[in-house]
Structures are given as C-alpha cells and as structure tokens.
Amino acid sequence: MHFGGIYEDEIVGKMYDRRLMGRFFPYLLPYRRLIAAALVLLPFVAAAKLVQPWILKLAIDDHITKGVMAGLPSLAALFLGVILAESLLMFAQVYLLQYVGQKVMYDIRVQLFSHIQRLSARFFDRTPVGSLVSRLTSDIEVLGEMFAAGIVTVVGDVLVLAGIVGIMLFMNVKLSLVTFSVLPFLIWTAFAFRKWMRAAFRQVRARQSNLSSFLTESIGGMAVVQLFNRERDEAREFRRLNTEYMESNLPVITWDAALYAVVETLSSVAVALIIWYGGGEIVRGTLSFGALVAFIQYIERFFSPIRDLSAKYSVMQGAMASLERIFTLLDNQALEPALLAPAATGAGKEKGVSCQTAPDEAGSSICFNDIWFAYSEDAFVLKDFSLQMRRGEKVALVGETGGGKTTVTRLLSRLYDVNRGSITVDGADIREIPLKTLRKRIGVVLQDPYLFSGTVAYNISLGDPEALKRVEKAAAVVGADRLIRELPNGFEEEVRERGVNFSAGERQLISFARAVAFDPDILVLDEATASVDTASERLIQRGLEGLMHGRTTLVVAHRLSTIRDADRIVVIHHGEKMEEGTHAELMDAKGVYYRLYQLQFKD
Amino acid sequence: MRTCRGAYLGGALLLVGTNLCGLAIPWLLKLAIEELQHPASGRFTPGQYGAMIAAAAVGQGIIRVFSRTTLLNAGRRIEYLLREDLYGKLLTLDRTYFSNWRTGDILSRLANDLTNVRMLLGFGVLSVLNTFIVYTAALILLTRISPFLTVCAIAPFPLMIFIVKKLSASMFKTSKRMQEALSRLTTRVEENVSAAAVVKAYCREDGEIETFRQACDGYSDASMAVAKIRGFMLPIMASTGAFGTLIILFVGGAQVVSGELTLGGFVAFNGYLAMLVWPTIMLGWILNLVQRGAASMARLGEILNASAELVEPTDPVDPGEIRGEVEFRNLTFSYGATEMLRGITLKIPAGSRVGIVGVVGSGKSTLVRMIPRLFPVPDGTVFVDGVDLNRMSLEKIRAAVGFVPQEGFLFSRSIAENVAYGKPGAGREEIERAVRIAGLAGDVARFPQGLETLVGERGVTLSGGQRQRVSIARALLKEPSILVLDDPLSAVDADTEEEILSALSGYYGERTVLIVSHRLSPLRGCDQIIVLEQGAIVEQGSHEELLELGGRYAAIHKEEQLKAEIERL
Ligand SMILES: Nc1ncnc2c1ncn2[C@@H]1O[C@H](COP(=O)(O)OP(=O)(O)OP(=O)(O)O)[C@@H](O)[C@H]1O
Ligand SMILES: Nc1ncnc2c1ncn2[C@@H]1O[C@H](COP(=O)(O)OP(=O)(O)OP(=O)(O)O)[C@@H](O)[C@H]1O
Numbered sequence A: 001m002h003f004g005g006i007y008e009d010e011i012v013g014k015m016y017d018r019r020l021m022g023r024f025f026p027y028l029l030p031y032r033r034l035i036a037a038a039l040v041l042l043p044f045v046a047a048a049k050l051v052q053p054w055i056l057k058l059a060i061d062d063h064i065t066k067g068v069m070a071g072l073p074s075l076a077a078l079f080l081g082v083i084l085a086e087s088l089l090m091f092a093q094v095y096l097l098q099y100v101g102q103k104v105m106y107d108i109r110v111q112l113f114s115h116i117q118r119l120s121a122r123f124f125d126r127t128p129v130g131s132l133v134s135r136l137t138s139d140i141e142v143l144g145e146m147f148a149a150g151i152v153t154v155v156g157d158v159l160v161l162a163g164i165v166g167i168m169l170f171m172n173v174k175l176s177l178v179t180f181s182v183l184p185f186l187i188w189t190a191f192a193f194r195k196w197m198r199a200a201f202r203q204v205r206a207r208q209s210n211l212s213s214f215l216t217e218s219i220g221g222m223a224v225v226q227l228f229n230r231e232r233d234e235a236r237e238f239r240r241l242n243t244e245y246m247e248s249n250l251p252v253i254t255w256d257a258a259l260y261a262v263v264e265t266l267s268s269v270a271v272a273l274i275i276w277y278g279g280g281e282i283v284r285g286t287l288s289f290g291a292l293v294a295f296i297q298y299i300e301r302f303f304s305p306i307r308d309l310s311a312k313y314s315v316m317q318g319a320m321a322s323l324e325r326i327f328t329l330l331d332n333q334a335l336e337p338a339l340l341a342p343a344a345t346g347a348g349k350e351k352g353v354s355c356q357t358a359p360d361e362a363g364s365s366i367c368f369n370d371i372w373f374a375y376s377e378d379a380f381v382l383k384d385f386s387l388q389m390r391r392g393e394k395v396a397l398v399g400e401t402g403g404g405k406t407t408v409t410r411l412l413s414r415l416y417d418v419n420r421g422s423i424t425v426d427g428a429d430i431r432e433i434p435l436k437t438l439r440k441r442i443g444v445v446l447q448d449p450y451l452f453s454g455t456v457a458y459n460i461s462l463g464d465p466e467a468l469k470r471v472e473k474a475a476a477v478v479g480a481d482r483l484i485r486e487l488p489n490g491f492e493e494e495v496r497e498r499g500v501n502f503s504a505g506e507r508q509l510i511s512f513a514r515a516v517a518f519d520p521d522i523l524v525l526d527e528a529t530a531s532v533d534t535a536s537e538r539l540i541q542r543g544l545e546g547l548m549h550g551r552t553t554l555v556v557a558h559r560l561s562t563i564r565d566a567d568r569i570v571v572i573h574h575g576e577k578m579e580e581g582t583h584a585e586l587m588d589a590k591g592v593y594y595r596l597y598q599l600q601f602k603d
Numbered sequence B: 001m002r003t004c005r006g007a008y009l010g011g012a013l014l015l016v017g018t019n020l021c022g023l024a025i026p027w028l029l030k031l032a033i034e035e036l037q038h039p040a041s042g043r044f045t046p047g048q049y050g051a052m053i054a055a056a057a058v059g060q061g062i063i064r065v066f067s068r069t070t071l072l073n074a075g076r077r078i079e080y081l082l083r084e085d086l087y088g089k090l091l092t093l094d095r096t097y098f099s100n101w102r103t104g105d106i107l108s109r110l111a112n113d114l115t116n117v118r119m120l121l122g123f124g125v126l127s128v129l130n131t132f133i134v135y136t137a138a139l140i141l142l143t144r145i146s147p148f149l150t151v152c153a154i155a156p157f158p159l160m161i162f163i164v165k166k167l168s169a170s171m172f173k174t175s176k177r178m179q180e181a182l183s184r185l186t187t188r189v190e191e192n193v194s195a196a197a198v199v200k201a202y203c204r205e206d207g208e209i210e211t212f213r214q215a216c217d218g219y220s221d222a223s224m225a226v227a228k229i230r231g232f233m234l235p236i237m238a239s240t241g242a243f244g245t246l247i248i249l250f251v252g253g254a255q256v257v258s259g260e261l262t263l264g265g266f267v268a269f270n271g272y273l274a275m276l277v278w279p280t281i282m283l284g285w286i287l288n289l290v291q292r293g294a295a296s297m298a299r300l301g302e303i304l305n306a307s308a309e310l311v312e313p314t315d316p317v318d319p320g321e322i323r324g325e326v327e328f329r330n331l332t333f334s335y336g337a338t339e340m341l342r343g344i345t346l347k348i349p350a351g352s353r354v355g356i357v358g359v360v361g362s363g364k365s366t367l368v369r370m371i372p373r374l375f376p377v378p379d380g381t382v383f384v385d386g387v388d389l390n391r392m393s394l395e396k397i398r399a400a401v402g403f404v405p406q407e408g409f410l411f412s413r414s415i416a417e418n419v420a421y422g423k424p425g426a427g428r429e430e431i432e433r434a435v436r437i438a439g440l441a442g443d444v445a446r447f448p449q450g451l452e453t454l455v456g457e458r459g460v461t462l463s464g465g466q467r468q469r470v471s472i473a474r475a476l477l478k479e480p481s482i483l484v485l486d487d488p489l490s491a492v493d494a495d496t497e498e499e500i501l502s503a504l505s506g507y508y509g510e511r512t513v514l515i516v517s518h519r520l521s522p523l524r525g526c527d528q529i530i531v532l533e534q535g536a537i538v539e540q541g542s543h544e545e546l547l548e549l550g551g552r553y554a555a556i557h558k559e560e561q562l563k564a565e566i567e568r569l
C-alpha cells in the first residue's frame, strides 16, 4: 500500500545565510547587554588562563630551583585563586549565554505560536498537527544547541585568531605565509561542506517532522489500528519513516567527522610544512633555531580556535536549517482572511443589499447574498446561495449530508471567505467587522465536539472569566447539570484529552453548554443534538426556548423534530437552495422537505 | 545496546588508532627538532621529517573519520532501534493506557527524550572513550616519571567524585523536570493545533498564547536550573585539577630541592598533568550528559515497561470460523471506580440483530466496546461462539468484528485507503461495493478525484456525514461475522439513512448485528431491542413486545410519533 498521506513534509525553501542571520540578529538585540557582559568576560578568562603557567614558572625559577620554599605558599594561594576565578568567570559566561539562549528560544517560540494562532482554517485543513508540533519543539531545540555550543563566543574565537595571526606575521612573515598556505584549502572545505551539510540537515529536519506527524496521527487512531488488526502494517510504515530519518542523519555525522578530521590534519600538515621549509632556512642560516621552535608552538595556538570554530560550524549549519523552517512558517501568509490586507479580500466590493432591519428588534440580522464558495479551486460547494434572517429569527438548514450546511456556518464565522457574493450582519459586510467582534457575537456548537484536557468547568468557559460565571446556568439550560453534578467532582471533574472519559452525548452537551455560556447574540447549532437521546433533546429544547428569545439562531439538523418550531426552514441540496418556507408551507409544497419528513416519521 | 557492541568495540579501537597517530606527531616533531639542533647526526632531512609528519596527520585524519562515524552511527542505530521498540510497544497498549496519557507527552518522549539518550550513546560514549584514553596515556607517562607524585596528583580526585556524585542526583532530578516541562509544552501545542476550530470560534487565541507562555516559562526555568548545575560542575572540575598541580608544586618542589627529582622531570611532570586539565573538565560535561540521558531513559522506560491491562491469552482457544453468537453473562464493568455496566446478561444468537437504546451516558458504547475487547473484561462474562473472550486471541476476535465507532477516526490518506483499511489489497470492486452500501457513492462521484480524494488529518476535509459513512464502509468491507454499529447514522439525513438501511438489510445476511441508536428508525427489523439505563438492562424484547410493555422504549416511540402527529395537524 502506498501512503501519499499528508505527513510528507516538504523540504522548505532555502534562504541565503546572510538573510537568515540578518533575520535572526534582531532576536538577540534585546539581550545585547547580557551578551556584551559575556563578551567582556572573555579577556578575563583568557588572562586567567595565561597567568597560570606564568605562576608556575615563577614558582619553579624563583623557589624550587633555588631551594627557597619561603614564598611558595603565597604563590600557591595565588595559583588556586586564579584557577577559581577562571572557573567562576567561565561559569558566569556559560550561564549568561545559556540564559540568553533560553530567552531567545522563548521569544521565538511564543512568536511562532502566536503566528500559528493567526493562520487560516485552510492552513489547518492541510497541515498535519505533528509537523507544527515538531517546529515548535524540536526545531527550536536545535537553536538551543547552538547557544549551548557557545555560538556567541565565536566573536571571541575570531579575535583570538586575529591576534595570533598578527603575532605570527610580526615574528616571521615568510613562515607565516607558509603556514597560512593551508588556509585556502580549509576555507574551501568549509564552504563546500556547508552546502552538503545544510542539505543533509534540511533532510533531517523534514524527516523528523514526518515522523512526528505520523506518530501524532497514529496515537490518535490507535483504537482503529487495533480494531482492524493493522498493527503490523503501521509498524512497517513507521519503520520506513524511522529508517529514512536515521539514514538522513548519517551524512550529517560523516560531514561533521570529516570537517573535524580535515582541521586536525591540516594543523599537523602546517607543522610539517614549517619543518620542511624552516629546516631548509636553518641549513641556509637564514632562520634561528629558537625562532622555528617558537613558531611551531604558535601554530598550535593558531589552530586551537579554528578547531573550536569548526565544531561550532556544524552545529550552526543544523541551526540554520531549523531557522529556515521556522522563518518559512513565520512567513506563511495563509493568514485568517480578516488579517490580510483589505485589498486582498475584496471587502466592500459588493455591499449587502437586501437586508433591512427594524431598529427596535433584538439580536442581529444576517444576510447571505448570492454567495459562491469553493474550498479548492472551482469545485463549488455553495452555489448562488442566499438567505435572509431577521433579528431574533430561528432559521433551520436541512438537506442531504455533504450538501454544504456546515460550510454555511463556517462562512458566517468567517473561517473562510466567500468567493463571490457577501454576508452581512446587521447590514455590515462581515469583511468589514473586526474578526473578534464578529466571532464574539456568534456562539457555535460545532458538529464535532472537541473537549480539552482540564476540568468540565474549564471546557464550558474555556478560561474566559465572564463565561466562567455562567457555567452552571449554561449547563442547566442544556440539561447537563444533573449529569455533571452526578460526577464525583462535579464541575471540577477531570476531562482527559479530547474528552475520552465522557460519552459522545456527554461531550456534545458540554460543548453545547459552552456556546450558551458565552452568551452570544447569534447562535449557530450545527447538529448540536445529533448524539443525544430524545428525552435529553426535549430538555434542551425547553431550556433553549427562553434563551433563544431575541437571539438570531441558525440550526442545522437532520432530525426534523428538532426544528419543528423554526420560523423558516431552508433546504440545501448540493450547495444550492432548493426550498424555503415555514414547515407548513414546505409540507404543502410536497417537495424535498416533505419527502424527508415522511421518511423520518413513517412506521 | 548489545546489538551495537561490535560497533562500539571497533570504534574504541579506531579511537586508540587516531590517538596513536596523534601521539606520533609530537614525537616526530621532537626528533625533527633534535635533528635541526644537531644537523651532523642526521638520519633524515627536515623535508623527510615533514613528509612523515604529514603522513601521520593524514593517517590520523582518516582514522578519525572512521572512529567518529562508527561510534556516532552506533548511537543513531540504537536510537533507531529504541524508537522502533517504543512504537511497537505503543501498538500493544490498550485504551486505558492511552486515556491516561497525553499525545503531546508521548510525542515529546519519542522525540526529545530519545535525542538525549542518543547523545549519551553517541557523543557521550565517544567522549568517555577519548577521556579514558587520554587519562590512561597520561597516567602511564606520569608514573614513569614518578609514581609517588602521580599518587599525590590524583589524590583530590576521590573528593571530586564524591561531590560530583552528590550533584549527579540533583542533575538527574532537574533534567527530568526539564523533560517533563518540555512534554507539557509539547502537549499544549498539540492540543492547541488540534483544536484550532474551537479556538477560533471562541476567540481564545489570546488565552491560548497566555497558557503557552506559561508552559514556555516552566520549561525555561527548568532549563536554567539544569544550566546552573552544569555550570557549577565547571569550577569543581577545574579546581580538582588545580589542587593536583598545587600538591605537586609542594611535594614535587621539595623533592627537587632535596635532589630526589630532576628539574627536567618536574617540568615534564607538570606538562603531562596539564594534559589532564581539559579531559577533567570534559568529564563534568560527560556526567551531565549521562544524567540527562539517564533521566530521559527513565522516562522512556515508563513507556517500554508499561503493561497493558489487556493481555493476550497464554493458551488461546481457536474456535475456528466465528459464527457470531455473542453472550454476556452477568457482566459488570468499570472504567475506574464507578460501575458503568451492571449485571448485563444477554444472549445474541448468531445471525440475529440487536438494537440498543438508552439515554446519554447509559453505557451503550461501553457495552459494545466489550465485544472487540477494547477494554479488559472480567473472565467468564463475555462469550463469542461459546468461548470466553479472554481465551481468544485478540487478532482472531478483532478480525471477526466490524466495528463502527461512534466517532469515526479517519487517516490522512485517500478515501479508498481508508475504506480498505481493514483489508489491505482489497480490489476496486469490493471498495466500490462497500462505498455503495454505505451510501457514499453519490458523494464520491461528485469529488473530482473520486475514491482517490485525500481526506486530511482525521478526515477534516469531509463533511460530518461523509466521515461517518466512510467509517461504515470501512467496517463493511471487512465482511465481518459480527457487525457493531455505534450510533452509525447520527450525522446523516433521513433520505440517505433510508438508502443506507435498505442497502444494509441486504448486506446483513448471516451476520450478527448490534446497532446502538438514539433514533428508532435504524432499529427497524431488529430481532430484539434492549434498553440500557445506568449500565443495566431495564427492558428487553422485540419492538412489539416493548411497545406492549409500555415502558421507556414505548415512551421514546410515542415521543417520536407524537412529534410527527403534532406536525401533521
Ligand atoms: N475543509 C474542507 N476542505 C475541503 N472540502 C471540504 C471541507 N469541508 C467540507 N468539504 C466538502 O464540502 C462539502 C460540504 O461539506 P459540509 O461539511 O458543508 O456538508 P454538510 O452539509 O454539513 O454535511 P453533513 O450533514 O454531512 O455534516 C462536502 O462535499 C465536503 O466534502
Ligand atoms: N474511557 C472512559 N473512561 C472513563 N469513563 C468513561 C470512559 N468512557 C465512557 N465513560 C463513562 O461511562 C459512561 C457510559 O459511557 P458510554 O460511552 O458507554 O455512554 P453511551 O450510552 O454510549 O452514551 P452516548 O449516548 O452519549 O453515546 C459515561 O458516563 C462516561 O462518562
């Protein structure tokens, strides 16, 4: 079986390093003081390092060689002090940089999360949960590794390097040039490796994300996997992804090891070159023996920061690959329609025309004016659909499954924007109403109830302080209060992820109570009682009677008994409005509604 | 770990090899310098020495690549095997387990904790080996100069080990705390993204960002606690080395003064001792890696050692072809403390049809979940074809049951793949037939890609009713002998319902069928109907019998009829 599933994360677009770093830099800016402090510590650490051999030399030359033990203890104390100072300074430096790293990661994480909140329903339709999880966790963790590797101290390494280069040139230009002759090769390696390494890291990140997507889905559907005896197949598929992931890591390891080895080898080759060249010079008498030995020692010092840099280099390539993914998501402009520039949405082009509202009526009037809508390209799900709802009116949408009823409710909440036509609320095009204002006015009972892990009270109020006050009343309205009070902890009863410890009907009641608790003036009930028994349904209807008064209500239902008291009934078929009228009118018309009704109550 | 023993051994040998080459270079250098100092005695020219050094360097480089890749690849390989074991384990765990765990938590363990373990087994092992080699080499050289001084130099080490041990325990705890915080953060993300529709509908974005911030705060704090301990190791390790040097300064100094030790020896000794400073500091880093890896391994162990309550029987009875007789004998069941099913006794002959009704939360789904053994059932309470369910292999019973859960779960694959989920490799015709019976054919025909339409994660790009019908088709295609339909038509209209019901009645044939429903229409044609209330059967009988009884069932019926009557007036 082939899996063309959506957990095939693409390798995201490449960005130029300079741009990447340019975008990353501003995240460091708020912490420039801390970074500066860490950098200021650098010379002190270096000094502490250099002082130690000097103290030892003093001890040997002035005391031990001469047999004078007198001043030794104070020198020893000094030595100890210097070492402690060095390690404390290092501690401070490491800690500061880790702190900055954590802060930066925190900032990026929160920014990315906030950005995701602004992305459109369309984006979520096609993006696997697991891939977003992996961006917000693993990808950002890789950035953390970059800080832990001391990327900020690269500046220090470079400075040390520059200093040593200066000294070497000062000591002997010719020998220096001989030494530096290996550098072009090193730089070439670094550049060549960068391309390969980055490609390998990109592969790693994408495959990690695939694993995560697969796993998320698999955990969610574990019951189905087990019910259908598909454990072995899923395990095989997992093995495939797992193998791909492991294999994508191997080149990374090889490139990293190769870079390490190249630097190490070149440092020895440089020494060899000096022996060969310097030896000749000494024979010819143009170079002193002492100068050669000293120079060889400097070569050691010269390569030490290069070695550090190369270690950081590969960590950095990994971080850059992650940054690419993070920035690509941040750049994703699949924002909620309302957050796009007004020009892009075509708001205001078509004004609501047919909606008239008498000012004294309560609630809101809603108009769908000749709307056309397609989820993708031009497979239109709604075709030329119109509907007028007066304030306080209760309108029912019925029709064949897959006909577009839920889609109508989504368009009203502006989860998607219509392709053609317009929707107005109280005469204002919803594209001109701030998204939050619009959505706060609408209380939706979604067709698929979703419960969060938390308590029952949290699930009804979603943490909103206003809604929290109305939790019990809302539960009473939908007749869920008795049920909830019977739970061991009542409203504080724990709800597990997705509400698995509640029955489907209970979940639906809680999600219904949620809509009521938010006290909206437009109520949208999408199959809100589909999983509820007849007796409970009657309870709900009674509870709602008072509540719905003065609220504009859009009800979607297959059970026609639930909509008998609707002011108007609209029948949708394949995205088109087929019939509209009161129950009596539609029964008289003997059309689709009449047939549906007969079917449901035959017996 | 065992499987990679060879790799580790090879890696260690290669590492010794690189270090030998590495040591050869300073030795050649020394010879070269001596040669330059006294050109007369020359065995080789400086150029030849240079070539030898270069050769050793290239050798070192090549072996280095192999030693590192061997060891690090071994780490990756173990990570791979562990991940596979973990997933394999998850596949065997039951509902009870998953309802107690958060998806994000499991995700985080399989990603982040596994990374820590890999770091330990890759870089960690590499560094341990390297440090060990350097220590051994240095100690050999040191003892050759002066065994007594060597003992003095390493005297502070036990103290260090003691302190580090103390630190290790808290390192373990803080690392664990950090990983837990990361799990919580992952859980927040997972839940938020899954619930995007609710978050948007209720404008909870700001609230979500706030709770996410808190999760990030928790993680940052825990990370800093780890960083603190890790940073704290630095001074400890550094001062241990310094103490050694200090002791040497005094003891060795005195020996030099008294003439027991040559000055050259003393200087050389100090030089070698300095070689140990970096590995010692490294040791602190390794310890941190070890503790982190151990903490993470412990968390992975929680998955690996989890035991499912639902176990395969040790000596499964094979009832042969399952006919589909189901019997409950005084079945009592509870998810936790309260009993959700009480004293259920019910016999369903093979090939008969049973309808189940009852108010919300009365235990209907719980009852039907017992048949494919989604939850552990007590011995001697559920029988299929006269065999205790607990003595039948899971695979056997699940193959015989076609189950349509109340809330269907679809995979983000094509409709065809979802329908054929229970029977991989099913032919086109079979799939189309199942789709037709489930009343989905019309919808599929309207999709531009037909059966190949991808349905999005959990089927988000289908309508509620379409999703439900895919899940019905999936169960039908299996051709099960027991068909369990848990409120299967709650999301479809009367027209489609009628269509499906009439197609189904042709499909039922010899199959045993259990249908749960809130509406009575799908129960038409059931041989017996039971009414559940608070987990107990309160009414039982055929449609007519129950109407005659005039109890709860009759009341539901009357209600439905009454509504119809009112409307007809
Ligand atoms: N997110 C989506 N992306 C693409 N297509 C979608 C999406 N949601 C729904 N559709 C398609 O749009 C059509 C209408 O779906 P909608 O959910 O509005 O139907 P509905 O009338 O609510 O049906 P039901 O009664 O089954 O809930 C269906 O054919 C469905 O496959
Ligand atoms: N996994 C679970 N863990 C703990 N309690 C559970 C679990 N599943 C269900 N319950 C509880 O058991 C009771 C019966 O649930 P069940 O799903 O069987 O009800 P139901 O009759 O199917 O209801 P509905 O008509 O709403 O589908 C409910 O009160 C529910 O809260």
Ligand SMILES: [Mg+2]
Pocket (backbone or CB within 6 Å): A405, A406, A407, A447, A526, B463, B464, B465
């Ligand atoms: Mg719908």
Ligand SMILES: [Mg+2]
Pocket (backbone or CB within 6 Å): A503, A504, A505, B364, B365, B366, B406, B486
């Ligand atoms: Mg149920």
